[in-house]
Each structure stands twice: as C-alpha cells, then as structure tokens.
Amino acid sequence: MNFNSSQFLLFFPLIAVLNFIIPLKFRFIPLLIASYYFYMSWNPELVFLILFTTAVSYFSGILIEKRPSHKKLWLVISIVSSLSVLVFFKYYNFLAGGVSALFSIFGAQTDFAIEGLILPVGISFYTFQTLSYSIDVYKGKIPAERNFFYYALFVSFFPQLVAGPIERPENLLPQLKAEHRFNKGDFYIGLKRMAAGFYKKVVVADIAAVYVNRVFNDAENATGAAVALASVLFAIQIYCDFSGYTDIAIGCSRIMGYRLMQNFDRPYSAENIKDFWSRWHISLTSWFKDYLYIPLGGNRKGKARMYINLFIVFLVSGLWHGANLTFVLWGVIHGIYRVVGMLTKKKRDAAYEKLGMDVNGTAVRTFRKVVTFILVCFAWIFFRANNTHDLFILISGLFTDFGGFSFVSEMGLTLTPVIILALSAVILSMIDNRYTYGEYAEQNGAVLSPFATVCIVWAVIFAWMILIAGDGASAFIYFQF
Amino acid sequence: MDLIFIENPSLLLYFGGVVILHILSFAVRKEKAVFVFDTANIALHAALTTAIFMNGGDLYDALVTVLLSALLALLRCKKPSGEDKNI
Incomplete structure (x- = not known):
C-alpha cells in the first residue's frame, strides 16, 4: 500500500479516527495492527523478519539493563542479529556476485547467487531504528522498554515504517504512550x-x-x-x-x-x-x-x-x-x-x-x-x-x-x-x-x-x-x- | 503536444478573468469579500477546465492553468507573521 494509492485514502482516515476514539490504555492495539497490516500489504511473508528484529532488540534491551555485567554481549547479539538479516537480504547477491567474479579470474565458473531473493521493503529503515534503540539502552541514554507491544509499535509505526524518518526512541516512544486528543x-x-x-x-x-x-x-x-x-x-x-x-x-x-x-x-x-x-x-x-x-x-x-x-x-x-x-x-x-x-x-x-x-x-x-x-x-x-x-x-x-x-x-x-x-x-x-x-x-x-x-x-x-x-x-x- | 492556449487564444479570456479575480481578492481586505471572489474564481476555473476539454485540450493543459492559479494564490498569501490563528 503506497501513500499515493487509493487504499491509503480509506485506510488512513479509519486509523486516525480509531486513534482518537479508543482509550489510551488500548490505543496501541489498532495502531500496531494497522502498522503490521500496512507492512504486510507488500509481502505478508516478510513480516517474520520485522518480528524477529523487533523481538531480538526488545529482549536484548531488557537484558542489557538487567545484567549490566554482560551488557556488551547482549548489545553485540542485538547488533549482529539485526545486521545479519539486513546484510543477507540486501547484500547477499551483491557479495556473491563479487565472489563469483573473483573465482572467474582463476578460471572457476561458480554462481553463489540466490534467485528470487526479495528485498524486504524498508528493511534499512527499521533495522537502523532498532540499532539506535539497543545502543541508547546500552549507553544508559534511555531505559529499556518493558512493554513489547509499545516497542513493536515504535519499530513499525506505519507513517514512517518504509521510508523514514529514522526516528529516535527518546522522541517517538514517549509520544506513543501519551494522550492525544483531536486538535484542530x-x-x-x-x-x-x-x-x-x-x-x-x-x-x-x-x-x-x-x-x-x-x-x-x-x-x-x-x-x-x-x-x-x-x-x-x-x-x-x-x-x-x-x-x-x-x-x-x-x-x-x-x-x-x-x-x-x-x-x-x-x-x-x-x-x-x-x-x-x-x-x-x-x-x-x-x-x-x-x-x-x-x-x-x-x-x-x-x-x-x-x-x-x-x-x-x-x-x-x-x-x-x-x-x-x-x-x-x-x-x-x-x-x-x-x-x-x-x-x-x-x-x-x-x-x-x-x-x-x-x-x-x-x-x-x-x-x-x-x-x-x-x-x-x-x-x-x-x-x-x-x-x-x-x-x-x-x-x-x-x-x-x-x-x-x-x-x-x-x-x-x-x-x-x-x-x-x-x-x-x-x-x-x-x-x-x-x-x-x-x-x-x-x-x-x-x-x-x-x-x-x-x-x-x-x-x-x-x-x-x-x-x-x-x-x-x-x-x-x-x-x- | 502544444498548449491549447496557443491553438485557441480565446481561452485566454477565461484565464484573464481568473487573474482579475486574484487581483480583486488581493486588493480587498475584508474576509467576506475575499471569500466571494475566491468562490467565483473556483467556479471560473471549473468553467475554464470544461472549456479546455471541449476545445480539444487535455489534462496537461488543465494542469498548467491550475498551477498558474496556485502560483498567483501563493503570491497573494501574506508573509508569515509568526502567529497561528488556527492553533
């Protein structure tokens, strides 16, 4: 679903209305469903990637805070796992092409590329958003988010999910929890x-x-x-x-x-x-x-x-x-x-x-x-x-x-x-x-x-x-x- | 693809009306009068767009007229005062 598609003209007003009429305590539910629906409208199977990146960075954040003696380890796990997904889906075929070219210099004909490897929409944007969260928690700039659903909403908030801006947790997370009444x-x-x-x-x-x-x-x-x-x-x-x-x-x-x-x-x-x-x-x-x-x-x-x-x-x-x-x-x-x-x-x-x-x-x-x-x-x-x-x-x-x-x-x-x-x-x-x-x-x-x-x-x-x-x-x- | 205004200059009369209404809206200070002139301008635009299509023009010609009008409307806007009456 693009912003310039007719579906968005129906989708957005509906979510905006729900955002105002549902009580603050439950408001994250329609926003989170809408964000995932927005993302899945491109390719439903790739939802597992964003879920994986979200879950790893969420649990790493909590462990960084709970186990200060091992906090570097949890940060490394979070960064490596998020970047692995990004590198595999975005750069694997590029790197495989380079390796094949190197082999061909020595006369070996190889093809390491994977056909049909899809580039998930907005992967660079949400990966960078999760990385900034993990690093900020590690540095003690922000506390780890305890509510998984709010954190998942921070990663997948639909207006900026697929092409940014790459939001910082200290700006967006508190806003997701705050009361928003309709303002003319x-x-x-x-x-x-x-x-x-x-x-x-x-x-x-x-x-x-x-x-x-x-x-x-x-x-x-x-x-x-x-x-x-x-x-x-x-x-x-x-x-x-x-x-x-x-x-x-x-x-x-x-x-x-x-x-x-x-x-x-x-x-x-x-x-x-x-x-x-x-x-x-x-x-x-x-x-x-x-x-x-x-x-x-x-x-x-x-x-x-x-x-x-x-x-x-x-x-x-x-x-x-x-x-x-x-x-x-x-x-x-x-x-x-x-x-x-x-x-x-x-x-x-x-x-x-x-x-x-x-x-x-x-x-x-x-x-x-x-x-x-x-x-x-x-x-x-x-x-x-x-x-x-x-x-x-x-x-x-x-x-x-x-x-x-x-x-x-x-x-x-x-x-x-x-x-x-x-x-x-x-x-x-x-x-x-x-x-x-x-x-x-x-x-x-x-x-x-x-x-x-x-x-x-x-x-x-x-x-x-x-x-x-x-x-x-x-x-x-x-x-x- | 050439501008319909070149092939059919009589359509410029409609656009002349649009420009005059813009000038009148800019000249008068009363909000009600501006509203009346702007409403008339929108009606004239609708007539102009219809005339463009009836004379063999296309969406590009219609887009040119509406962009020209948008430019005039933006030139008409007062410079920001830093105050926002809507908030």
Whole structure:
C-alpha cells in the first residue's frame, strides 16, 4: 500500500479516527495492527523478519539493563542479529556476485547467487531504528522498554515504517504512550503538509521521472546535454519523491497527534557539501554521526583520522542505499567532496579575499550555492545510473559528446511539460520556503490560504489522472532502500 | 503536444478573468469579500477546465492553468507573521 494509492485514502482516515476514539490504555492495539497490516500489504511473508528484529532488540534491551555485567554481549547479539538479516537480504547477491567474479579470474565458473531473493521493503529503515534503540539502552541514554507491544509499535509505526524518518526512541516512544486528543491546529497543519507531500510526489517527481527515465534508460544514445538536464531533473525528482514521502508521513502523524522529526531542510540551497548533508535525509545523517562517526573517533584523533572517518561514513552511507556499485561510488564521490572541501577551504577563502570579495557576501554565497548544486547533480548521475556500464557511458558523454539542442527531441520535451516543470519548481520552492521549513514551519502550515490549498489539491488530482492514464502511480524511490 | 492556449487564444479570456479575480481578492481586505471572489474564481476555473476539454485540450493543459492559479494564490498569501490563528 503506497501513500499515493487509493487504499491509503480509506485506510488512513479509519486509523486516525480509531486513534482518537479508543482509550489510551488500548490505543496501541489498532495502531500496531494497522502498522503490521500496512507492512504486510507488500509481502505478508516478510513480516517474520520485522518480528524477529523487533523481538531480538526488545529482549536484548531488557537484558542489557538487567545484567549490566554482560551488557556488551547482549548489545553485540542485538547488533549482529539485526545486521545479519539486513546484510543477507540486501547484500547477499551483491557479495556473491563479487565472489563469483573473483573465482572467474582463476578460471572457476561458480554462481553463489540466490534467485528470487526479495528485498524486504524498508528493511534499512527499521533495522537502523532498532540499532539506535539497543545502543541508547546500552549507553544508559534511555531505559529499556518493558512493554513489547509499545516497542513493536515504535519499530513499525506505519507513517514512517518504509521510508523514514529514522526516528529516535527518546522522541517517538514517549509520544506513543501519551494522550492525544483531536486538535484542530494539528489537523490543519497535518493536512496541508500531506497536500504538499502529494504535490511534490505526484505533480513534480512523477512528471519529472518521465523525462529522466528516457535518458537514463537509454544511456547508449544519450548526449551530454541530455545527461546534464536529466541530472538536474533527477535532483528535483528524488528530492520531491523522498521529501514528499516525508511530508506525507509527518502530516498524517501530525493529524493523529504525533510529531516526527524533520528529514529535509531545503537541501538545494546549501552552500557547501557539509551544509547539504545537514539538510538532506537529516535522520540518516544524524544517525551516522551519532552511531558511526563519533564512535570511530570523529574529529578527536587528529586530522588524518577525521578525514578517514568521514570517508568511511560516506562509503557506508552509499552502501546503505543499495547493493550496487553505483551507490558505493555515489557515497565515495560525496566523501571526496567533503574531504577536498575541508582541505581547500582556507585557500578558497583567501582567493575570495584576494579578489576583494566578502566571503559572507551575497555574491560569494550565491556562487557557492550554484557550485554545490552542480556538484550534487553530478553525483546524482552515479546514484541514478542503472549500472556501472551505463554510468561510464553517461559520464563520458557528458565530457565528449555534448550534442547541443538535440536533447529537446531526445527527451521528448514539448512546451507544455516544460511550463509544468518550471511552474512546479517555482511553486515547490515557495511552499518549502514559506510553509514547510524554516523558523515559521510550525505556524506556516496553517497560514497557507484555502484557495492555494484548493489549487494544489486540484493540481495533484490532475497529475494523478495523467499518471493513471499513462503508466500508473509509481512507488516512492526510497522504498527500495 | 502544444498548449491549447496557443491553438485557441480565446481561452485566454477565461484565464484573464481568473487573474482579475486574484487581483480583486488581493486588493480587498475584508474576509467576506475575499471569500466571494475566491468562490467565483473556483467556479471560473471549473468553467475554464470544461472549456479546455471541449476545445480539444487535455489534462496537461488543465494542469498548467491550475498551477498558474496556485502560483498567483501563493503570491497573494501574506508573509508569515509568526502567529497561528488556527492553533
């Protein structure tokens, strides 16, 4: 069941009503059933995986607290068992392919891959959520949850189950136990946030995807100009797809009285790559910072070690996104951006001063934003390429065969979609700047005028009808991670 | 696929009406008057969408008009004051 499916339009209001009418003591029951039903609507058999991960981390948490002398052992058991499930289902065939390739060097033809191994939806998200719980209990930051059902609800809470935000136990667990009465303000803010999310997904991401796919699915014939434009469109597509999902998740949680963390903050207005990562997939970035970068030593063990640590984080971040070399390379390229950015910062600032430009002035800041956006778009080519073979063709085309204006016919662009995409992008930036993020985010959700809301809902309906008439509504990109 | 407004410029008259109603809604300060103009605007949009389809336009054309109107509506919105009357 996708957020953009007709079933969800019936499912969500029913659960929201039950959330308010059932007494607090029993409220976890419909929420837990709904969350598992939501998850099982993809593949019912895979429910045992989430149950296994939930049970292991739940009992480990209790044992960490009850047996302090063996708490390290229970933490290791929890981490290893959760990661084993993730590694097996997500990376086994990738690793098996690597081993087979290694054997083939020595002339042995082997195939260790398992055919039909399904990647469970959202496995990376809920696994990371259980890991943060176990580590936080181990560190004594939070007490172990004694009620299995509340803990299971924390792991499987349906709005954020399949694509985040990766919630922290100290934020979500207490909210699941607290009283939530219907609140008109929360209802309006949540509804408008959901409308913004649907707009991003259906009007912007899905329409941009049509033109992006034409280039990336035909890499052999793509000219450099088409690749450049497709990478910019993909930057818009993936942002709208993922932040659209997050907006819907945050919006429907808000309607029910729960507040999920922000996962984005206008990432394409970042002034450097570090800034970009503090605005993009915030819940994952902060997870890696707290549970990988800092335990590795962070910046406490000298500069060389700090660069290595940063590089490791980006490498793992790339691998987290998928078992494909293209994702690993995407992580590596961001790691290189970060390290080179830190190494050259002083020289770049000195160069601006030499040119008589204010380092914090508007001109320099705008220039930084443009350069950062270009770097991020270049890295998106690695992320979107179907495989490494296509990736090298696309990148080489970018520098050798730019092709002029032939991209217009190549991508099938006509005036109408160009106007739609341009208008969508302007409206998107206005919604994000004025209503979704920033210091007024809480209040602005309710300030959006009724007429603007009607137009946005109307646009979503028209775009939805266009997509249904075409290939149908598409799944969110981040479901595969 | 070209815009229906290029093939049939007379449809721009409808859109002109939409723009005028947006300007009127922006100019008047009374909430009731804004409500009246916005309701009329929604009715005009419905008429415009029907006219688009009757003149051979498609959903893309309808989407363009509603996006243009959404942009005008967003431009019309007052800057956030930091206060939220609904809460």
